[in-house]
Amino acid sequence: MATATRSAPGAASCLLIVLATTTLSMATSSSYAGETSSRSCIAAERAALLSFKTGMTSDPAKRLDSWRGHDCCQWSGVTCNNRTGHIVELSLRNAFIKDDTNFVWCMPHGESGGLEGKISSSLLALQHLKHLDLSGNNLGGVGVTIPKFLGSIKSLTYLNLACMNFDGGVPPQLGNLSRLLHLNLEATVFSHTLLHSDDISWLSRLGLLRSLDMSGVNLSTIPDWVRVVTIVPSLEVLQLSQCGLSLQHEPRLHSNLSSLQVLDLYGNRIDTLNPTYWFWDVLIIKELDLSSNKIVGQLPDAIGNMTSLQTLRLGDNYLSGVKSELFGNLCNLSWLELWSNEIDQDMSDFMEGFPVCTKSKLRSLDLSATNLTGRIPSSIKQWKNLSDLQLSESRLVGSIPLGIGKMTNLRSLILNNNQLNGSVSEEHFANLVNLMELSLSHNPVHITISSNWIPAFNLEVADFANTKMGPHFPLWLEGQKDIFELDISDTGIVDLVPDWFWTVLSNVSYVNISCNQISGRLPATLEFMTSAEMLDLNSNDFTGLLPLLPESLLFLDISRNSLSGPLPQDFGAPMLRELVLFANHINGTIPIYICQLQYMRVLDLSENLLVGQLPQCSKGRDDKEELNTTVDPGNRQLSALILHSNSLSGEFPEFLQYSPLLTLLDLSHNKFEGELPTWTSGKLPYLSFLLLRHNMFSGSIPLELTEQVHLQFLDIANNRISGAIPRGLANLKAMAQYSKIRSDNPLESKFGGTGVDNHIAAIKYDDSQQIVMKGQQLYYTSAIVYMVGLDFSCNNLLGEIPEEIASLFGLKLLNVSHNQFTGKIPDKIGLLRGLESLDLSFNELYGEIPWSLTDITTLSHLNLSYNNLSGRIPSGSQLQTLSDSESMYIGNNYLCGPPLSMSCSRPEVTEDHHEGNNTNNRDLYLGLAAGFVAGLWMVFVIFLFVKTWRVAYFQLLDNLYKARCNCLWPKYPQTAGASLKTGP
Known part of the structure; x- marks a missing residue:
């Protein structure tokens, strides 16, 4: 799997530009490879290679299987000198070359299939070695630096250690390689290791160096890096992308780089383009990459002096007011990227500003996200040599001109995310025989292509999302057998999926046909889509069973359909990362096969008809084996487990102890029972969202739950939880932050989307979660990452509401209703300044309502009904705006003041x-x-000890009683009162 880090022609990033070897070295290398050794290799050098092989712990591609026998010159990757027998080349590169051999994909650890182990110092015996290429293999790791001894193989002219996962500092001993022509140390940017250097002065000793690539190596602490690299006179290619570099705002430096042709400073911290910078003087530069920096202001006129420029990349900066006239002298320009800057100009005016020589020479033009306005000019047809035209994410309007159909060299046409309208017919594409990538998505255009049209092109990428394509299925796609990415989601298709669809797309990598009304059954042959990595079929009318899935599949979303029947006991796709099947009619139990999906990150089976207990997925004896073996608990990558609205039962899932990355757990609306575990804080350190409402959990709230520092939403409503709220709520640090976005929120990083390949748009898990807030059930999509709340409602909790609850400043929701809480409302509750919903109803709270409640200006729902509250209701601007204001206080007989009709007796x-x-x-x-x-x-004391007083007191009572009886019963004789008095 490629880690995308940057944009490049025909491919996305984490890409390493493999430096072209010079004519002399290529000829030498070719002669080495082409000759057959006339003598066996030298014994000491053979022993060195065998020692190197011993240091390898994994060789999945079996690159070293041929390393046996006496003649090591015949071994894979080894080249010897025909005359002397000395080893002169060791090339064990592990890289995925795609389309263009200049582009190599750096693979993450564990997915590259390369060698693993440690580099043996036995390579020192190869003192005639000229070419060493170990790139792409995982021979590094945390704490493993580039071996210093490599600086002692002084015969080296080519050294490639790119994408090897090294850590620590770059050894200055590499400066001893005085014969070096090519040095590649590119580091994988997104890894647990960090290759860095605080001093690169050793580069000045490499006087013959022609190409240098240290991309991804942290050089941010070197302020004078320009002075160092510009004194290497022979440099032709200099690549320092993503190194944390900045350019000092200083006078022009003298540069010796008179041979420099390629300068790559992509993804650094350059914030301005000073006209005195050193590279403006190097007039033979053919390729300049300053994209993805922080450059502000205008493009200097000096750019017009670089007449040799063929490729200019300035995308993803903050340039403003870019004028096409600046490129008037760049007649050799064939590749221009200005994406994600502020051109802020009418497209017709901007295009007309280019000189005639540029119009005839330019092959690729990327103006995406540049705030272009107006229409695509009909004169676009004059740019006949354009092969790539990208105009996405701007403010273009009107219809797509038919003149585009005359641009016969077009291979890529990207117009998505504009405001284009009108019809798109066969005439637009009639002559585009070379077209391979077409994106019209998110425009209100109407695709009016007839069903019997046979296109002249063979698309690889077809993106029509959110256009008007239906109601019939686009039958012209039947002939597009080279497609590896297809998106026709939300296009108004109301039709049966044709039988040929799954066969034609047998080589597809990404399919998105979601949000239509496509019906039919998933074919039993789905497993034979051997290249499929992403399938998004959600929100359609598919029926039937879930079939066996392709082995290569990584992401599947078939939610909101009508699938039925049980899940298969083994549905394939062992590499599956996201499985989203919610809102179907799937019944039966969850198969234990789920436990074997060790790469699973998101599992959503909610809103189905599932029953029974969850698989154990825990280590234990395998009954099928005679020996005592263990079952791998799996699911170690699990970030989200969503099972709400089924009929699942059993206790809290124990297998989650083996899912340390779990961030979201939703078991709500099921039949789970038992006590909440105490191990979550230790086993699930990143747990952020815990939703357990409407189950049968019992016992008390574990004190350990308050140790979940990332926990920001806890919902245990409608259970049988008893006891008091544990002290220690202040430890819930994720709830005690005012900021809406926490940089340490694990959910954001895990749900940020994971690209499968350079050409595939990332799927992001953002489907709706149910949250009861403001007295109603609401649905949150990806915005759930901003939700902070506590819901303890409808349980048997008692005691007082802890004062510590007022320290959870980030709370938006607090609901403790329908419990047995006593005591007063915490006086400092007004500190919860972000609170939107507060429900304390149906408890036994007493005392006055704190006046600090009026400080919560965000409050939109308040319910204090059916308690024993008393006193005057606080008056505040926010409280007066709440709807149905009387009902929120009902059931408190001693409250007074507006909005109630009962007035208060004492002055306000x-x-x-x-x-x-x-x-x-x-x-x-x-x-x-x-x-x-x-x-x-x-x-009492006087009556007890003074008899005369006691007799007189009771005689007085007798007389009063007789008088009262005469008042109550005047028609009865006096004896009636006497009988009453003397009665029992």
Whole structure:
């Protein structure tokens, strides 16, 4: 799998430009390769190679299988001098060359299929070695530096150590290789290792060096790098992309680089193009790459002096007001990239500004995302030599001119994400016999191609997403058997998928036909799509069973369809990374085969009819084997497990202990039971979203749950959880941040999309998650990464709401309703300034509503109903705007003030002195109660010890009682009162 890091002609990035060997070295190398050795290799050198082989721990491509026998000159990758028998070339490069041999893909560790191990110092015995190429093999690793001893093989003229996963500093001993013509140390940018250098002065000793590539090596601490590289007079190719370099704003430096032809400074920290920079003087430069920097301002006039330029890449900067007249003298220009800058000009005016010589010479023009306006000019047909035209993501309007059909050399036409309209017919493509890539997606154009049209081209990329193509299936695609990327999603197709579709696309890598009304069954032959890596079929009307999947498949989304029946016990696709099947009618149990998908990152089986317990997926005895063996728990890459809205049962899944990267877990709306585990904080350190609502979990909330520093959304509503909220909520650091986007949020990095290849758009998991907020069920897509909340509602929790809850400043949702909480609402609850929904209803809370609640200006839902709250309702601008304001206080009989009709008896108090008044009232009530108790006790004591007082008191009661009886029953005789008095 290629790691995309930069853009390049015909391919995306993490690409290493393999430096072309000079005519002399190529001729020498060819002679070595072409000759047959007339004598056996030297024994000491054979022994050195065997020692090197011993240091290899893995050779999946079996490159070294031929390294046996007496004559090492016949071994794979080894070339000897025909006269002397000395080994002069060792070439064990492991790279995936695609389309153009100048482009090599750096592969991530574990996917390259290259050699693994350590480089043996036995190579020192090869003192006649001129050519050493070990690029693309994983012979490095964390803490493994480039071997210093390589600087002692002084016969080397070619050294290629690119993409080898080395770590640490570049050894200055490489400066001893005074005969070196070509040096390639390119580092893989996206890896756990970091190759760097704080001093490159050793380069000055390589006086014969013609090509240097240190792309990806961190050189950011070297301020005078320009002075060092410009004193190497023979340099022809200099590639320092993604090195963290900047250019000092200083006067012009003298440069010895009179032979420089290629300068690659892609992806650095250059922020301006000073007209005095050294490279403007090198007038023979043919290729200049300054793309993906931070360059602001205007393009200097000095660019017009570089008349030898053939390739100019300035894309992905902050240039403004770029004028085509600046390129008036660049008559050799054949490749121009200005994408992602601010041209901000009418396209017709901009195109007319190019000189005639450029129009006839230019082969590739990329003006994507440059804020071009207006129409595509009809004069575009004059650019007959253009093979690549990219105009995506701007503000182009109107119809696509028919003149494009006369650009017979066009291989790539990219017009997506504009405001183009009108019809697109066969006439637009009639003469485009070389067309290989066509993208019209996200334009309201109407594709009116007849069903019997046979195109003259053979597309490799066909992208029509969000255009008007339906209602019938595009039958002209039947002849496009070279397609490896197809996107006809959301095009209004209401049709049965034709039988030929899956056969014609047998070599496709990416298919997206989602968001249509395409019906039919998935074919049993789906497994024979041997190149398929991404299939997005969601939101259609597919029925039937899920068939066996292609072995190469990495991503499958067939959600929102009508698949039925059980999941197959073994559905293939061992490399599967995302499996999204939600909202179907799949029944039965989840097969244990899921446990074997060790590369799985996202598994979504929600909203189906699944039953039973989850597979154990844990280490244990394999009953099928006689010996005691263990089953690999697998799923170590799992980031999201989404199973809501099924009928799954059992306890909390134990196998998740072996998924340390888990970020999102949604088991809601099932029948899970048992207590919540205490091991999550240790085993699931990146857990950010835990949704368990509507299950039968019981027991208390584990204290360990408060140790989940990344946890930002916890929903355990509608369970049988009891006990108190554990202390330690302040440890939930992800909930205690005000910022909407946390840089350490693991969900953002894991769900950011993973490209499968350079040409395939990345699938991003962003389907909807159900969250109950603001009193209703809401659906969140990828914006769930911004959601921070606690929902403990509908359980048996008791005790007080901890004051610590006010320290979770990032909370947007807090719901503890339908429990048995007592005590007061925390006074500092107003510190939750980002709170949008607060529900404390149906508890036993008492006391006054804190006035700090009025400080929460973001609050849009509040429910305090059915508690024992009392006192005046705080008045605040935000509280007065809430809808249905009376119902949020209902069931609290002692609340008063607006919006309730009950008025408060005492004068309204302001927020400023409210706390002081509360203190005074409390002291008054305490004094009255103490006086009452003391007085009553004195009366009891007197009655107990003074008989005369006691007799007189009861006689008084008798007289009062007789008088009361005469009042109550005046028609009855006096004896009635006596009988009542003397009664029991």
